[in-house]
Amino acid sequence: MEIMSPQNARVKEWAGLLEKKHRDKSGKYIIEGVHLVQEALLAEANVEILAYDIEKGMPAELNGLLQSVPGMETIAVSPAVIAKCSSTNTPQPVFAVVRKPRESAEAALDKPGSLVVVLDGVQDPGNVGTIIRSADAAGADGVILGRGSADLYNPKTIRSTMGSMFHLPIVEADLAEILPQARQRGVLLVSTSLQGVDSCYSHDFRSGSQWLVIGSEGRGISPETAAQVDKSIIIPMKGRAESLNAAMAATILLFEAMRQRGD
The missing domain is CATH 3.40.1280.10 (SPOUT methyltransferase, trefoil knot domain)
Structure with missing residues (x-):
């Protein structure tokens, strides 16, 4: 699947996760960058969506981990979508939407x-x-x-x-x-x-x-x-x-x- 427009409804939903009120309401959060996404997949966190820059392709470090989270959706997106969903001035080529765990003390x-x-x-x-x-x-x-x-x-x-x-x-x-x-x-x-x-x-x-x-x-x-x-x-x-x-x-x-x- 591909999403190219930053005005796409799903993209707006992802970008909203940069704000606490949307994270609290949805029970989800966003992580950026190869290292953090890799750690999430290795830990079998509840990754719902993995989005990667269509121009750069799926990072090689993640290729062997894509099957580790059942039901995870993988989406190729444009650099404009990446930028909209990033909290930094130099966006990473990949981000993921993750469900918050229900940890108990x-x-x-x-x-x-x-x-x-x-x-x-x-x-x-x-x-x-x-x-x-x-x-x-x-x-x-x-x-x-x-x-x-x-x-x-x-x-x-x-x-x-x-x-x-x-x-x-x-x-x-x-x-x-x-x-x-x-x-x-x-x-x-x-x-x-x-x-x-x-x-x-x-x-x-x-x-x-x-x-x-x-x-x-x-x-x-x-x-x-x-x-x-x-x-x-x-x-x-x-x-x-x-x-x-x-x-x-x-x-x-x-x-x-x-x-x-x-x-």
Whole structure:
């Protein structure tokens, strides 16, 4: 099948997925570029449509993966269609429309010895995507996005994950509900604070399930979330920087936890 006109009704629907209100309404989102589409297909994500630039042809990297998602529609489109559905100034030659997964926090709550990252109002899409990527790299069991955090399906967030969003469970949840549930099941909630007594290097990450709570770039974690936290630890710094951004702090904690756990 081919679609050449950017005024086509289906193209307008795809382009609409660049906006959150349309993603929320349809339960779908758009990913751009060979690497992200490849990761989605390898992870057997629910890819509904794969569109590629008719002038450049199907990227060779994807040829062997086209049968991995049953029912996926493959459509050749014009460069004008590609441009209309792109969030960047230099559009990639391929994009895909993907159905959002229905992730539940139950898996993270029930897994013994879990390591989970919890984001409380982290608004920068680049930071959210980077934290997801670090969580994937460190072998974490999931990421929970609290209200007020950047939308997982924002094109900037998606690009920043570099495909890691397809490798581990990511759950959007109300922290006021899920954090008390976690504590009832024995999860230790840990956050960073400049007033922390233990450093992240003396804290024991090996005992039981631990969820690392990361706050917003400007104000840290909310008072409501802080009331749930069991322990605050500090990331020691020798230089004159006042603090680290959310993604840097999360990455340091994740890799120290990975080192201690011997994973």
